Amino acid sequence: MIPVAFDYSAPTTLDEALTLLADAGEDGKILAGGQSLIPVLKLRLAAPHAVIDLGRIDALRGIREDGDHVVIGAMTQHHDVATHPLVAEHANLIARATQTVADPQIRHRGTFGGALVHADPAGDLPAAALAMDAVFHIVGPGGERTVAAADFFVDLFTTAVGDNEILTEVRMPKKTAWVSDYQKFTRVAQQWSIVGVAATLRIENGRIAEARIALTNMGSVPIRVQAVEQALIGCAIEEDAIARATASVADGTNPPSDLNGDPDYRRHLATVLTRRAVLNAA
Amino acid sequence: MVQTTITVTVDGTSYTDQVEPRMLLVQYLRETLGKTGTLIGCDTSNCGACTVHLDGVSVKSCTMFAVQADGHEVTTIEGIAGADGLHPMQTAFHENHALQCGFCTPGMIMASIDLLRENPNPDEQMIRDGLEGNLCRCTGYQNIVKAVRSAAETEAAKVELGATIPVGQPS
Ligand SMILES: Cc1cc2nc3c(=O)[nH]c(=O)nc-3n(C[C@H](O)[C@H](O)[C@H](O)COP(=O)(O)OP(=O)(O)OC[C@H]3O[C@@H](n4cnc5c(N)ncnc54)[C@H](O)[C@@H]3O)c2cc1C
Ligand code: FES
Ligand code: FES
Numbered sequence: 001m002i003p004v005a006f007d008y009s010a011p012t013t014l015d016e017a018l019t020l021l022a023d024a025g026e027d028g029k030i031l032a033g034g035q036s037l038i039p040v041l042k043l044r045l046a047a048p049h050a051v052i053d054l055g056r057i058d059a060l061r062g063i064r065e066d067g068d069h070v071v072i073g074a075m076t077q078h079h080d081v082a083t084h085p086l087v088a089e090h091a092n093l094i095a096r097a098t099q100t101v102a103d104p105q106i107r108h109r110g111t112f113g114g115a116l117v118h119a120d121p122a123g124d125l126p127a128a129a130l131a132m133d134a135v136f137h138i139v140g141p142g143g144e145r146t147v148a149a150a151d152f153f154v155d156l157f158t159t160a161v162g163d164n165e166i167l168t169e170v171r172m173p174k175k176t177a178w179v180s181d182y183q184k185f186t187r188v189a190q191q192w193s194i195v196g197v198a199a200t201l202r203i204e205n206g207r208i209a210e211a212r213i214a215l216t217n218m219g220s221v222p223i224r225v226q227a228v229e230q231a232l233i234g235c236a237i238e239e240d241a242i243a244r245a246t247a248s249v250a251d252g253t254n255p256p257s258d259l260n261g262d263p264d265y266r267r268h269l270a271t272v273l274t275r276r277a278v279l280n281a282a
Numbered sequence: 283m284v285q286t287t288i289t290v291t292v293d294g295t296s297y298t299d300q301v302e303p304r305m306l307l308v309q310y311l312r313e314t315l316g317k318t319g320t321l322i323g324c325d326t327s328n329c330g331a332c333t334v335h336l337d338g339v340s341v342k343s344c345t346m347f348a349v350q351a352d353g354h355e356v357t358t359i360e361g362i363a364g365a366d367g368l369h370p371m372q373t374a375f376h377e378n379h380a381l382q383c384g385f386c387t388p389g390m391i392m393a394s395i396d397l398l399r400e401n402p403n404p405d406e407q408m409i410r411d412g413l414e415g416n417l418c419r420c421t422g423y424q425n426i427v428k429a430v431r432s433a434a435e436t437e438a439a440k441v442e443l444g445a446t447i448p449v450g451q452p453s
Contacts, residue, residue: 001325001326002304002306002309003304004304005284005302005303005304006303006304007284007303008286008303008347008349010349010350010352034345034346034347034350035327035345038306038327038345038346038347039326039327039345041304042306042325042326051303053349053350055350079339102415103330103414103415103416104340104393104396104397104412104414104415105330105333105340105341105342105393105415106327106342106345106415108336108339108340108341109341109342109345109346189410189414190328190414190415
């Protein structure tokens with residue numbers, strides 16, 4: 001399968017990339033790791049005239065700390081996110097979720113920012129970023145702006161990033177000493193989540209002191225479940241108590257129906273996986 | 283048609299060519315360079331048959347453009363055997379009967395070499411997880427897993443003896 005022909009540029013600075021994107025107008029497309037875009041181009045579901053490759057802009061890649069935040073550059077590959085000591089220490093939910101993405105070859109190319117901007121409802125990183133209270137840094141012709149995770153995911157494959165904008169980095173308040181788990185349910189190896197659950201907890205004296213719970217593929221965007229987060233506070237690490245606190249996690253959700261399962265099946269899965277995620281994390 | 287000039291080192295040789303930006307890396311390897319050892323299976327980044335190393339790490343060459351490899355180093359299945367014969371992973375596949383039709387084999391071997399580079403002593407589950415991106419429709423995977431285990435053990439034994447063929451380094 002061969003894409004429609006396009007003009008290609010590989011700028012080495014963000015300013016250059018923004019100019020190229022502005023010049024291309026509606027027909028421009030950003031290329032990050034290409035692990036979602038190249039299949040789309042090969043299937044000719046999209047045919048941009050200009051492809052602007054961010055792969056040579058070193059400033060967009062890397063992981064660092066900044067005070068009480070961990071910062072992940074948009075072009076940082078999944079493999080680096082999954083194995084970086086700063087992520088393991090201060091954002092271990094992100095490491096857990098990233099380890100479940102696709103397979104090693106795809107994790108060597110695919111990027112953190114690309115997966116978030118692509119915003120596939122079955123993608124594993126949006127729910128994890130939502131649970132981590134991530135803040136997204138976006139630049140465009142009008143300069144830089146920041147968007148909170150709650151406002152970033154707008155709809156299926158649609159985020160707050162406009163056509164003429166670039167996601168540069170994602171900042172997350174450190175959740176050092178929090179414990180996490182990402183439960184991903186699939187039928188076969190290397191599959192997208194039928195349902196996924198991201199859980200991260202702070203435990204104090206054997207009880208849950210704070211919790212963040214977010215769901216993958218239970219709607220067109222990732223869903224944070226604050227009612228369950230509240231119910232978990234004060235909970236002992238004990239199966240019955242956690243089952244009670246998480247029982248309502250799928251209430252009011254409107255999950256998709258497809259060959260992998262209908263909405264009721266997905267709601268049941270979300271309940272089981274949330275209990276497992278909390279118990280596993282703790 | 284607008285062409286772009288790229289310079290890529292493939293299996294130790296530097297090539298400079300004019301390519302269309304939409305040319306996939308796997309097409310460049312097979313059609314421009316004639317390196318047909320790298321195969322196309324699914325063409326949708328699922329099967330792993332097209333796996334090569336880009337600067338030493340495994341990637342699916344059907345889901346990358348040749349222009350993205352400009353200035354980088356690519357190693358294919360055709361570039362891993364040394365002057366003194368097969369790469370240890372090739373030998374392990376051969377000795378453990380880890381192939382039947384052989385279609386998945388070039389990609390399996392490239393993915394397996396990368397797996398041992400990251401984790402020189404994987405257990406069975408780690409090998410199965412590490413080869414998640416490679417499909418085999420013939421073997422049932424048993425002998426592939428056995429081959430990777432045996433390559434790991436052979437290398438560990440060599441390291442103990444002070445020999446120096448590190449698995450995962452393009453030779
Ligand atoms: C076989 C297969 C299995 C997969 N399985 C999973 C899975 O289980 N879970 C999962 O979460 N993901 C999975 N993925 C997707 C993978 O995570 C991709 O890496 C990711 O969706 C896209 O990231 P990318 O860097 O490759 O982006 P690209 O494909 O390059 O780009 C994706 C989209 O985002 C835009 N974009 C990218 N970066 C930016 C930026 N910085 N600013 C503005 N726009 C940008 C592009 O224009 C494009 O529209 C799978 C992919 C494949 C091919
Ligand atoms: S041909 Fe590239 S993954 Fe199947
Ligand atoms: S040996 Fe035939 S596909 Fe693996």
